[in-house]
Every structure is written in C-alpha cells, then in structure tokens.
Amino acid sequence: MNFIDRERPIGIFDSGIGGLTVVKRLAATLPNENLIYFGDTARVPYGSKSNSTVIEYALQDAKFLTTKNVKAIVVACNTASSVAISVLKDKYEIPIIGMIEPGTEFALKTTRNKKIGIIGTRTTTDNKAYSKALKKADKNINVFEKACPLFVPLAEEGWTKHKATYKIAEEYLAELREQNIDTLILGCTHYPILAEVIQEVIGKNVKLIDSGIAAAELVRTEIERIGLLNNSNSLGNREFYVTDIPKKFKEIAELFLSSPVKEVRKVELEDILR
C-alpha cells in the first residue's frame, strides 16, 4: 500500500446532476479525499428508462471512472443502484457503493413503528430494490412505495418551494400519509433538493432518509477496510465531468452541490461507448 494509492480518487456517477447531493455528503464526511464526478447529462434521466438500458449506461459510466484510476465507485443514482449494482460488483474488484444498501440500513436504524415509506423514480420503485432489501433484513417491516416522476424535473427547474411542487407532493404523498409511516426514504438523489416541501407535506413526525449521508459513511468504511483512506491533511480535489453541458447547468449544479462549481469538462458520448 503506497502513498499514491491512498490518494487515488473516489469516483461518483449519476445520470445527471442529482448525484451532486451525494458529492456534497461525501465532501463533508471525507473532506481530504479526491473526488471525480461523472454525470451522464446527455442521456439524463435514467429513472424513466428500462432496466436493460440503465444497466448498459451504468456499465459505460463506471468504465469511464475506472480510466481515472478510482479506488472506489459510488453509484450516486438510485435507479442505477436498483438495477445495476450486482453487475458492477461482479465486474470490478474495487468497492462499489450504491444507494440502496446504506439507505436501507439507515432507515432500519431510524424506524420505531416499522412502517417505512419509499419514494423514487418509476424504474426504482418498479424494481422494488428498497422493499426487497428492507424485507430481507426484517420480515416484519411494512413497506409503502410510491413513484414520484415529476420530482426530478421540479428539482431541476429549481422549484424547491413552488406552489405547484406542494400540489404535486400532496398528490404523490397522499397514500403514504394514510399509512402512518414514521420513516421515509428519499429514494432518488434529486429528492434532498425538495426535502423541505416533502417534510412539510408528509408531516413533521416522519423522519426523512437521505441515502447520500449513509452512503458517505459506507464509503469511509469500505476504503478503510482496503487500507486506502486518504490521510492527507489538505482538502481533496473535486473534478466534474459530464456528457452534455446544457443551458442553466452551472446554476442548477450549484443548487444541488450547495457550493460553487468551478470547471466542468465535457466528455464525448462516443468516447464512453468505446
């Protein structure tokens, strides 16, 4: 184990910019680590696409990160985590950290009445990745799952407190409100941006689970386990790569990251397909 190995970056990928909420958590938990973010903005969103397409894209995204010599990969996208995590773990020897496992553990530690709600994209909820993981850990858990497809475009529009966002949240969360859940998993990395509205609509007594927080802890555990925790005292580098730089990109990216985004580099889609 040499010095250079410990300084290898942690790679994070997402369908677009939602994963920046996870980068924010990683940067807070592991400030010294070098982070490389890859957002597939040319093909965003993944959450409305089929499993086979999402698996294909996730493999290409991970491959791009491995060309950067990353020591671990964080799948900062619940949709990709819900369908592609086992494929990625089979393919790579470095730690692969998805959103489902840490989110599930965090929720299980949090709930008192064993009634847990999950909100996510249509592909994530249809795959029932959280439900299966929760039930596997504890048969007596009651799970209530709901797809909220409009939350992603609302977050990307920056409508974090808009009346329409409340109306849509009321519609989506109505069923969950009736179930007396005490814990709600934000099963999409975009959703922390709408946490205030979601909290208000679902009620103060429901604890919201941001999988990114739990994922950051799991990343620390995993890279410690393989002896690659970066013990440098200086702040890590953050590099951002995307497949497209659309209008309003910087503004929205900074909303998600809660800090300025300096340089963003564009990667050609053809290059990641090779």
Next chain:
Amino acid sequence: MNFIDRERPIGIFDSGIGGLTVVKRLAATLPNENLIYFGDTARVPYGSKSNSTVIEYALQDAKFLTTKNVKAIVVACNTASSVAISVLKDKYEIPIIGMIEPGTEFALKTTRNKKIGIIGTRTTTDNKAYSKALKKADKNINVFEKACPLFVPLAEEGWTKHKATYKIAEEYLAELREQNIDTLILGCTHYPILAEVIQEVIGKNVKLIDSGIAAAELVRTEIERIGLLNNSNSLGNREFYVTDIPKKFKEIAELFLSSPVKEVRKVELEDILR
C-alpha cells in the same frame, strides 16, 4: 418515377413520444402513406440538452430513417427543428420538414393583432427559432416567448387535467397573458396533449397553433412536388421504432397517438451510432 418509389414511407423522428402527436396529424392528412416513426426514448428529452448534442442526435436519428428508404423526413421535435434543420437539409436530398416553418406560417395566417406567443422547451426558446422566422416574415410582428420545461414531464405523466398542471400553466403563462396575444404557438410536440389546460389558462380568445397540423400539409405539398404522393387506395402501414421501451410506454404512446399502438420495435443505440 415508379410505383415502388411512391410507396416509399415517410420517416418521422422525435426525441421520444411527443412526435406521435405529429404522426396522428400525418395519418389524418395522408391516410394512404406508409409511415415509419423513430423515437429516441433512450436519450429523451432533447429540450434540456445543448445545441451540439441535439444536432448530433438528430443526425443519427435521420440516418436511421434513411436506412428504411424514406422519401421524406419529418423532424417531429421542435427542439431538433430549432437547431438541426439546416444541417439535415444540407446532408440529405429528400424533403426535410421541420416544425418551425409550418408552425410559423400557420401562426402568421391566424393572427389579427400581430401579437404571437410561443411556448416550448428551454433549448427551443433559447434558440429563438420561431421568433426569428416570424420576424423575418413580418417585421411588425410582436413575439413573446416562454420556456415551459415542466410541460413535457407532465404530458408524459398523463396529467392532462391535473390541478398541478393548471398551477404550473398559470405560472408559465402569466407573462403571456399580460401581452394581449391572440395566437399561441405550441412549440413542442408534447404540448397538444395539454391543449385543454393551456387553452383554459391562456383564455378562449387565443388561438392555439399545433405545428403538427401545418407540418402534415407541408409534407403533402413537398411529396406532391417531387411526384411521390402515394396514390394507393389502401391504408398505409405504420411502423414504430424506439431506442428504449420504458415502463408505461404503450399507455403513454397511445395517449399521444390517440389510437392503439400495435408493435413497437427496439433499436440498439450502438446500431444508430455506427
């Protein structure tokens, strides 16, 4: 000019399923024509992506259709029309019909007070394709343009009369309402799905322009001009190709087409990139 040439299909492409509203218009105007639809559902939407990415995708989409020996190509996507139409016309000798030109002509014939509103995706409105075309035709036209990014996901969610859709429409259309426009161009092929809400919010006196209707007429003119109008008496074939078949696809596609979708074939993204 032989019999077989006249029976060559008309190709239509879009970023996803929005273009099916144009297929509906084409099928009504030219019932005997064979139609081949290509929807790039694996990379939808285009409207939030950069010009260079949209041009690249449009070229790949058109190339796929030419492998089907189409006699004309309809760019049933306003975003692609707004950035890629001249590139496509330069590349291909067959007629290329976009949404901007027919929509503009239709709007100019419709307006009385010369105040025209345009709504579309962020990329379409930022490119000001409609504004430029309208002003070029008539310097005295007053144009009011507004991006409505949430209308696409709302249409795809099937929320055609939802309270939230009204709230969002009220927000988006507020500025246009103040301008005393008498004509409003639905500058995105998804928007006819939300026509009822849009009409109610913008007011009864404003005439909505569905570019698909005008585009279908222009297609007839163009294929007549080159002597390739299909004079068969039987109903044309309709073939549907997509790059991804996501959840709820059939249901949403039928909402857009207003008729049943039989077979949909999946095209691998790798194949269209070659």
